[in-house]
Amino acid sequence: MPVHSNLSVMAYGPGDLRMEKLPVPEPGLNEVQLQMNTVGICRSDVHYWQHGRLGSFYIKNPMVLGHEGAGTVTKLGPGVKHLQVGDRVAIEPAYPLNNDEFCKSGRYNLSPTMFCSATPPYHGQLSQYYVHNANYCFKLPDSVSSEEGAFIEPLSxxxxxxxxxxxxxxxxxxxxxxxxxxxxxxxxxxxxxxxxxxxxxxxxxxxxxxxxxxxxxxxxxxxxxxxxxxxxxxxxxxxxxxxxxxxxxxxxxxxxxxxxxxxxxxxxxxxxxxxxxxxxxxxxxxxxxxxxxMFRYCNTYPVAIAMLASKKVDVKPLISHRFPLSRAIEAFEITAKQLGIKVMLQCDQA
Missing domain, CATH: 3.40.50.720 (NAD(P)-binding Rossmann-like Domain)
Incomplete structure (x- = not known):
């Protein structure tokens, strides 16, 4: 059955956070469509909401927030071979757009041309459905929950x-x-x-x-x-x-x-x-x-997944609040007041 609802958390500018329904995105070449399961709220998301900017990045057009996510593959774009519909994945939000000298040396996080979820002008992951480069989606083993998968970005x-x-x-x-x-x-x-x-x-x-x-x-x-x-x-x-x-x-x-x-x-x-x-x-x-x-991370997602799968690192005690996506504004307010440690939004419970 076609999916028509895509409830999303949108930042319009300083102090302006809204819940809106957007079109469900379709995957392009080497992309996958994901039904988002869990997304953590980062202080940078709060900063975009409260100030409309972060460093030199300004919100010029409404932007979906969120970059600490895990989801389930619902559709494959052309060229995707290593993932299947139904796979649960952790999403590495930033990746280089060109194979430049930094990529060739293994330090792709320093590339001057990057795509990054929830960094203007690119939408983030706080939606029911989201599309991402399949090469930066990492399959989660059964022993790693989707909540733990959403922790892989800050763990990285x-x-x-x-x-x-x-x-x-x-x-x-x-x-x-x-x-x-x-x-x-x-x-x-x-x-x-x-x-x-x-x-x-x-x-x-x-x-x-x-x-x-x-x-x-x-x-x-x-x-x-x-x-x-x-x-x-x-x-x-x-x-x-x-x-x-x-x-x-x-x-x-x-x-x-x-x-x-x-x-x-x-x-x-x-x-x-x-x-x-x-x-x-x-x-x-x-x-x-x-x-x-340091700037973000590189070559860390497989290590982070292995740490969680082996139980060498337990991130679950850091989760202080859980909210369905429909209560995202309340979740952002709690994060802004620093009333907990990590606030999680369950996007498949809109």
């Missing part, structure tokens, strides 16, 4: 972060920020062999969740200087951490990360804050502390 951020932060067996790690990305970095760092992980945040509730899912130590940030926080980190660990994974974007945490990290270690900047940040650069330079950045 954490995998890429821990790789870039040089997390290794037996290392001590500082994570700044106990939001969803900080907590996922905690899970991944522990699974990669980190001996001890300390995580800091302003929120007592989030620190309690961090302790629940495996943090060895937690530190509530109060009226500290960056140097004070660094000293607290060293005190609980017994030495400076080998790596700091900074997930807030706050200047205070960037500075604290530099002061806290051991000589020869790594500070990885995951959180996106202001364009210009004051950094104790001389302190980092004379101690050979590497300050590294």
């Amino acid at each position: 951020v954490a995998i890429h972060a821990c790789r870039r932060a040089r997390v290794k067996m037996g290392s001590k790690i500082l994570i700044c920020g106990a939001g969803p990305i900080g907590l996922l970095n905690l899970l991944v760092a522990k699974s990669m062999g980190a001996a001890q992980v300390v995580i800091c945040d302003l929120s007592t509730g989030r620190l309690e969740k961090a302790k629940e899912v495996g943090a060895d130590f937690t530190i509530k940030v109060e009226k500290d200087t960056p140097q004070d926080l660094a000293q607290k980190v060293e005190a609980v660990l017994g030495s400076k951490p080998y790596s700091t994974i900074e997930c807030t974007g706050a200047e205070f945490c960037v500075q604290a990360g530099v002061y806290a990290t051991q000589s020869g270690g790594t500070v990885l900047l995951v959180g996106h804050g202001p364009d210009l940040v004051s950094v104790p650069l001389l302190n980092a330079a004379i101690r050979e502390v590497d300050i590294r950045g």
Whole structure:
């Protein structure tokens, strides 16, 4: 029977979020049509809703939000061979449009020409039906639920972060920020062999969740200087951490990360804050502390699926709220107020 309904979550501009019915999209060459099962709400989705922009990307035309999704294949476009109707898949939302030098070197996330769900001008996944490049749809094993599949996008951020932060067996790690990305970095760092992980945040509730899912130590940030926080980190660990994974974007945490990290270690900047940040650069330079950045992820989806399938990483405790798609606006409001950890929208329960 033909499908005519495609309820979608649309951002029109600052503060303007609507539920609308759009045409059901048809798959083109090397594409698949998906009935969306579960989509997580990211802070970037909230930012587009509240501000109508994110960084240099502006909403000029109404845009469907959502890029943390899993769905079921309902139709194959021409050329698709590795998927079948009925397959459940996780969707890697960003992929290069040209086979440029970054793609050839394996770092396709740095390609200057990218398609990315829920990034203007491209629609996202918060719909009943969505179409995506089949090569960036990864089949989920029976042991991985669709909710876990929707976690693979932010889990990929954490995998890429821990790789870039040089997390290794037996290392001590500082994570700044106990939001969803900080907590996922905690899970991944522990699974990669980190001996001890300390995580800091302003929120007592989030620190309690961090302790629940495996943090060895937690530190509530109060009226500290960056140097004070660094000293607290060293005190609980017994030495400076080998790596700091900074997930807030706050200047205070960037500075604290530099002061806290051991000589020869790594500070990885995951959180996106202001364009210009004051950094104790001389302190980092004379101690050979590497300050590294990252952008999204690459070559992580098979690893993330294997982690979930093997139960080496359990993301389920991070799900705090579930809503049917029809209650998306309520779900966005809860996310904006930071009342939970990860809010999931069940798009097949519209």
